[in-house]
Amino acid sequence: MVAYAWLVPLLPLAAYVFLLVLGRRAPEGVAAGVSVVCSLASFLVSAAVFRAAASQGPVGPYLFHWLTLGSASISFGFEVTRLNALMILVVSLVSTLVLLYSAGYMHGDERFPVFYQYLNLFVFSMLALVLSPNLLQLYIFWEMVGLCSYLLVGFWYFKPEAALAAKKSFIVTRIGDTGLLIGIVLLYWASGSFDYSTVFAAAGAGQWSLGWVSGQELTTLCALLVFLGAVGKSAQFPLHVWLPDAMEGPTPVSALIHAATMVAAGVYLVARCYPLFQASPGALATVAWIGAITALLAALIALTQRDIKRVIAYSTVSQLGYMMLALGVGAYAYGVFHLMTHAFFKALLFLAAGSVIHAVDTQDLFEMGGLYRKLPLTAWTFLAGALALAGVVPFAGFWSKDDILAAALNTGHPVLWGMLLLAAFCTAFYIFRVYFLVFTGAPRQPERWQHAHEGSWVMTLPLLVLAAMATIAGFFNSPLNGDGLEHFLFADSPQHQIGYTAPENVPLMLLSLLVALLGIGLAAAVYWRPRQSQRPERWARAWGPFYTLSYRKFYLDEVYYAALVYTGKGIAAVVDWIDRYVIDALVRVVGRLVYSVSVLLKFSQTGQVQAYSTVAALGVLVLVAWAMLRAGGVH
Amino acid sequence: MAYFPIPTGSLLALGAILFCIGLYGALTKRNLIIVLVSVELMLNAANINLVVFSRLGLNPGLNGQVFALFTITVAAAEIAVGLALLLAVFRLRKTSDVNDLNENKN
Amino acid sequence: MLAYLNGGMVVFYLLSVCILACAVLLINLRKVIYMALALGGIFLGCAAVYFLVGAEFVGVAQLLVYAGAITILIMFAIMLTNHEAMEPALRWTWRQVAAAAAAVLLCAVLLWTIRSTVWPPSPADVDLNQGNSNPVAVGIMLFRDYAVPFELVSLLLIVGLVGAVILARERKEEDE
Numbered sequence: 001m002v003a004y005a006w007l008v009p010l011l012p013l014a015a016y017v018f019l020l021v022l023g024r025r026a027p028e029g030v031a032a033g034v035s036v037v038c039s040l041a042s043f044l045v046s047a048a049v050f051r052a053a054a055s056q057g058p059v060g061p062y063l064f065h066w067l068t069l070g071s072a073s074i075s076f077g078f079e080v081t082r083l084n085a086l087m088i089l090v091v092s093l094v095s096t097l098v099l100l101y102s103a104g105y106m107h108g109d110e111r112f113p114v115f116y117q118y119l120n121l122f123v124f125s126m127l128a129l130v131l132s133p134n135l136l137q138l139y140i141f142w143e144m145v146g147l148c149s150y151l152l153v154g155f156w157y158f159k160p161e162a163a164l165a166a167k168k169s170f171i172v173t174r175i176g177d178t179g180l181l182i183g184i185v186l187l188y189w190a191s192g193s194f195d196y197s198t199v200f201a202a203a204g205a206g207q208w209s210l211g212w213v214s215g216q217e218l219t220t221l222c223a224l225l226v227f228l229g230a231v232g233k234s235a236q237f238p239l240h241v242w243l244p245d246a247m248e249g250p251t252p253v254s255a256l257i258h259a260a261t262m263v264a265a266g267v268y269l270v271a272r273c274y275p276l277f278q279a280s281p282g283a284l285a286t287v288a289w290i291g292a293i294t295a296l297l298a299a300l301i302a303l304t305q306r307d308i309k310r311v312i313a314y315s316t317v318s319q320l321g322y323m324m325l326a327l328g329v330g331a332y333a334y335g336v337f338h339l340m341t342h343a344f345f346k347a348l349l350f351l352a353a354g355s356v357i358h359a360v361d362t363q364d365l366f367e368m369g370g371l372y373r374k375l376p377l378t379a380w381t382f383l384a385g386a387l388a389l390a391g392v393v394p395f396a397g398f399w400s401k402d403d404i405l406a407a408a409l410n411t412g413h414p415v416l417w418g419m420l421l422l423a424a425f426c427t428a429f430y431i432f433r434v435y436f437l438v439f440t441g442a443p444r445q446p447e448r449w450q451h452a453h454e455g456s457w458v459m460t461l462p463l464l465v466l467a468a469m470a471t472i473a474g475f476f477n478s479p480l481n482g483d484g485l486e487h488f489l490f491a492d493s494p495q496h497q498i499g500y501t502a503p504e505n506v507p508l509m510l511l512s513l514l515v516a517l518l519g520i521g522l523a524a525a526v527y528w529r530p531r532q533s534q535r536p537e538r539w540a541r542a543w544g545p546f547y548t549l550s551y552r553k554f555y556l557d558e559v560y561y562a563a564l565v566y567t568g569k570g571i572a573a574v575v576d577w578i579d580r581y582v583i584d585a586l587v588r589v590v591g592r593l594v595y596s597v598s599v600l601l602k603f604s605q606t607g608q609v610q611a612y613s614t615v616a617a618l619g620v621l622v623l624v625a626w627a628m629l630r631a632g633g634v635h
Numbered sequence: 636m637a638y639f640p641i642p643t644g645s646l647l648a649l650g651a652i653l654f655c656i657g658l659y660g661a662l663t664k665r666n667l668i669i670v671l672v673s674v675e676l677m678l679n680a681a682n683i684n685l686v687v688f689s690r691l692g693l694n695p696g697l698n699g700q701v702f703a704l705f706t707i708t709v710a711a712a713e714i715a716v717g718l719a720l721l722l723a724v725f726r727l728r729k730t731s732d733v734n735d736l737n738e739n740k741n
Numbered sequence: 742m743l744a745y746l747n748g749g750m751v752v753f754y755l756l757s758v759c760i761l762a763c764a765v766l767l768i769n770l771r772k773v774i775y776m777a778l779a780l781g782g783i784f785l786g787c788a789a790v791y792f793l794v795g796a797e798f799v800g801v802a803q804l805l806v807y808a809g810a811i812t813i814l815i816m817f818a819i820m821l822t823n824h825e826a827m828e829p830a831l832r833w834t835w836r837q838v839a840a841a842a843a844a845v846l847l848c849a850v851l852l853w854t855i856r857s858t859v860w861p862p863s864p865a866d867v868d869l870n871q872g873n874s875n876p877v878a879v880g881i882m883l884f885r886d887y888a889v890p891f892e893l894v895s896l897l898l899i900v901g902l903v904g905a906v907i908l909a910r911e912r913k914e915e916d917e
Binding site for chain 3: 640641642643644645646647648649651652653654655656657658659660662663664665666668669671672673675676679682683684686687689690691695696697698701703704705707708709710711712713714715716718719720721722723725726729732
């Protein structure tokens with residue numbers, strides 16, 4: 001069955017090509033139907049592949065020769081490890097649900113078929129990225145998912161914010177992509193191959209074929225460059241600024257690309273290149289610190305945002321930080337585990353938020369309220385996702401987040417653990433702030449509230465499935481299941497152990513549960529049934545500068561603007577000056593020179609034939625004289 | 636008619652002087668007719684040279700004289716066309732002054 | 742020097758003086774019609790020189806074509822245009838100076854070259870006409886050796902004639 005894994009990305013590609021041929025006039029039913037059927041088939045194949053991988057262990061890459069560069073040969077193909085078997089399963093499941101959901105959410109959009117084209121192209125690229133057997137192929141699909149993200153964020157390109165956000169997301173991730181490309185080229189240069197196995201073998205042995213830098217330093221450098229790519233794609237600090245803006249895209253896009261799959265590609269990249277990172281403690285520490293900073297920073301920003309999607313977007317950034325930290329402290333399995341659970345509950349939260357937005361046609365939290373009575377199904381599923389995110393037992397997030405916390409503490413990183421615990425508190429607070437503001441209390445805008453209603457089955461069915469997954473996905477790696485996922489993943493490695501696993505620690509579990517409940521309680525106190533002394537506005541005023549700092553996203557956009565835009569403008573001014581007064585001056589001097597010469601020559605052009613003939617006669621005179629004297633005319 | 640041995644140099648000198656006078660006239664005269672006339676003068680000077688050189692050289696013969704005949708014919712055609720052009724221009728511009736025919740002014 | 746002097750040479754030098762005098766007049770006269778008359782004198786003198794050097798046919802052609810046809814044609818042209826036109830008085834502009842310098846210097850170079858070249862003596866014993874009279878010899882040459890150029894020249898004359906007629910024709914309003 002594993003040999004048929006190529007079908008997994010190919011089915012969405014077929015759907016993409018089919019929709020491309022149908023063009024933009026395709027009926028909505030056909031576009032959505034074909035896409036959902038293809039990706040459902042893709043999911044079923046993935047499931048079969050997953051089962052086969054579980055019983056067989058990793059299956060060597062299936063390679064085809066692509067091109068020969070000098071002595072090196074580059075191949076393409078696919079491979080199935082347990083890591084990417086899990087990934088394709090998650091990606092194809094979420095994709096199927098989002099494609100189904102979009103049929104309701106995008107209903108009536110005049111570019112509906114185009115939307116489905118882009119989505120199918122994205123699903124294909126993402127699955128192919130995951131199945132890539134070498135770094136070059138990975139990079140190609142890495143760029144393709146970036147392109148699809150750009151197209152989909154800017155799908156409503158007629159909104160200026162969407163167009164700007166699309167550009168921003170593309171440019172900011174570009175920074176990371178450039179690092180990744182340099183890293184890949186450097187790895188190729190040093191090891192002579194793009195293939196994971198060759199590269200990792202060289203990294204493990206510290207034997208690079210480059211003389212000018214020591215093996216250890218080169219390993220660290222390459223790992224950091226690859227991590228830079230992951231930072232861009234997974235919206236880690238300091239390149240996280242694009243993800244919240246990317247929320248300008250349609251909500252299903254946010255759910256699929258900016259929560260469940262593409263942003264997780266950075267985490268997948270680090271996980272896939274884990275042997276490289278393991279060979280460099282410095283790189284691992286960097287990953288851990290970047291992850292922790294991102295997790296805390298994004299959680300703090302999410303506390304005060306007014307836009308429902310932005311809160312969830314910052315939550316995504318924060319959770320991606322958790323995953324990076326897990327990988328950074330060595331807890332490989334927990335990072336991947338959290339990736340999986342997060343994909344489910346975050347896609348759920350986005351889709352539920354989309355359902356809310358669809359119903360009330362606003363994204364401002366303070367224009368909602370009391371929607372539980374109108375959207376009970378959405379409210380319940382959102383609650384499941386929120387509990388999972390906050391880490392309440394027994395929902396998915398509890399198990400994965402708790403594992404990460406335990407690993408951080410057990411590996412001797414108390415500071416990181418403290419940051420994560422604080423972030424967990426914030427997480428519980430902000431997600432339930434959203435929940436209470438949206439679903440409880442009195443309607444803040446009755447006219448919006450009045451005509452809110454649940455979407456059709458295509459929108460509610462994905463919510464239900466994801467809610468189920470958000471509830472139970474945690475058990476895949478819980479003690480109740482004998483830490484099944486860890487053992488599953490570790491079969492990829494010959495030592496049957498990758499990185500670190502923490503033993504069960506019940507007091508820690510209780511502590512993190514307590515923190516989560518505290519956050520929820522505080523949110524309830526402020527936003528659910530606030531007493532007069534605890535109304536949100538008073539809170540905001542009481543916290544004053546901190547509130548503003550969080551609300552303005554720690555002024556990072558402004559800082560970047562100042563640092564980059566003003567620097568760019570300064571350089572441009574210098575270049576402009578050089579262009580104007582050095583290069584143009586040279587050009588002008590040449591022009592002036594020619595001009596003055598021609599002003600002199602102008603007088604020779606009298607237009608009188610006799611004047612010309614006179615000059616010709618003088619020329620003849622010179623020629624005759626020369627001929628007479630030189631050419632031997634005179635004896 | 637009898638042949639009188641006239642020094643070659645004298646004949647050539649006559650041709651050269653005539654040629655230069657014609658050249659001066661062609662370069663300086665304002666009237667288009669006189670310019671044409673000067674050109675005819677130069678052609679005449681060339682003819683004298685041709686006739687003189689037909690006696691000299693390795694194979695004295697009549698080639699030079701035949702050439703002179705051709706030149707006379709071509710000159711006749713030239714003056715005819717030239718004068719016709721002059722008339723056309725005069726009808727158009729009411730002048731035969733070379734300077735007034737300058738299209739390159741202003 | 743005097744030893745070389747014979748009748749022909751005396752005639753030649755007299756003729757040369759006449760021709761050059763006419764040429765100088767041509768340049769210096771100011772009325773256009775007088776200039777044309779001076780030109781006629783030059784053509785006549787040249788014809789005489791051709792007779793002197795034994796090129797009778799060329800001389801006759803010179804008389805007919807130049808002294809006769811061309812001079813008359815030029816006079817017609819003068820009459821048809823502004824026949825009272827005067828050459829302006831000589832003013833030494835830059836162009837005048839340059840033209841005069843070119844002419845004088847070219848003349849000097851040519852004369853100097855002629856003077857410093859050793860010319861082969863005229864072969865008095867060679868009969869250029871090969872027993873015939875000069876017109877007969879020229880005729881034989883023209884139709885034997887130069888038949889094709891001769892025909893081409895006749896074609897040229899025809900073209901010149903037609904072209905002159907077309908150019909000089911009074912333009913009617915209707916033919917654009």
